[in-house]
Amino acid sequence: MARMEIISGVERRRRWSKDAKLEILAEADRPGVRIGDVARRHDIHPGQIRLWRKTFSPFSALPSFLPVQLVDEVGLEQKPAAPPAPMFIKILLRNGRGLKVPADLERKTLASLIACVEAA
Incomplete structure (x- = not known):
């Protein structure tokens, strides 16, 4: 006879605390460790680890432009600017x-x- 699995109840999403997510990410970021192995140990999908990695990455924010100001280094003499070479x-x-x-x-x-x- 074939095996049957009966689910009695509503399956709910698991909620992971920020600390738990960061611990799993730290484990996945160790040298030589595969994301699939870490995901199996914690019973989650490897894509979830990749998503958390994007979420907690310092580069996850949209790129932005920052104001830049050019300044001369202190203590250096400024040479007079040479006239531009004629074209x-x-x-x-x-x-x-x-x-x-x-x-x-x-x-x-x-x-x-x-x-x-x-x-x-």
Whole structure:
């Protein structure tokens, strides 16, 4: 005859205290210990340990931005800031020649330079 299990009553969720959860997590975090083994010893599902791990993790809060202020180190002399290096653009023309001009060069000046180099 087959075995039958009769449940007489309402199955209730177990409530774990914070200390009990932290003890189980500490046990699961030991080197060489598998979460499945710890879960079997405490008669819980391994996913429950993973969920508790997320819940009690210091990184579980949503990422946030913090204000940052840059300060100079005390006692160091500040060197004067060097002017930013000018940006140049290299233009290759149809005749195989090229121009290297500053990026902020006016359009009219650039057009006349290109015309001169192409004509030469």
